[in-house]
Amino acid sequence: MDPALTQDYLNALQAASISFWQNQSTRWLGMLQRMREGTYDASQFAQDAVFMWDNWVSLAAFPVQFGVSQTRQLPTLLFVVDGIAENSGPATAPTPIFVPSGVTIELTDLYRVGGNATIAAKDFIRVTLSQTGDRMELTLIDIDKGKFQPGLYVGAVYAPELAARRPLAVVHIFIAKPPGEPPVGP
Known part of the structure; x- marks a missing residue:
């Protein structure tokens, strides 16, 4: 396996993971803030659940997306x-x-x-x-x-x-x- 490609993969995986956890943390903090204020209702819960599920699916799909984007060109x-x-x-x-x-x-x-x-x-x-x-x-x-x-x-x-x-x-x-x-x- 090409060491440069492996390094690119690990760097991209790290960036995707950091982005994922930042999005999740921001969403969770917003949920907790609205719960403390008493303004959090079922429609917001459904919206947050869909958003969090979408982020998990995007992170899980990362290896396939990376593989498709790294198709080698004809030298x-x-x-x-x-x-x-x-x-x-x-x-x-x-x-x-x-x-x-x-x-x-x-x-x-x-x-x-x-x-x-x-x-x-x-x-x-x-x-x-x-x-x-x-x-x-x-x-x-x-x-x-x-x-x-x-x-x-x-x-x-x-x-x-x-x-x-x-x-x-x-x-x-x-x-x-x-x-x-x-x-x-x-």
Whole structure:
């Protein structure tokens, strides 16, 4: 389990619990005050009972609400290759789903946006999955040795499960024009 997610859960649970007890205490103090004054009647009791029950149900529903709000997004990884500084990773990201052992992850070739150039993923990118199946690591391999047109290239990492391909990440590689070279057309 992701330690950051666990910490987020505990923090949110603490905040929800504090809010719950503050609301309950305020309601109880108001009830006691009206009882001492002799102005508390059955209709107010019914209203207070419904309010307190609603707060209990909201607190009990917290784990489900938190789980729905924490659905992982599809990660996007960006590598920059510019001839001066090459960000070749490795880059890691959590997987949006748990990938069971035995399922291999694959990467599509990367296609240049607005052009017809490609980067063969099998030759220039290595993708591995953590032993726990919840993180992936991508590394560029000898990308500087390829003769690629400058531009933005996009591909996808996925897990083939039975007849479906489950998306795991979007990969972008930006290959900048080397310094001193004239602009290249599409």
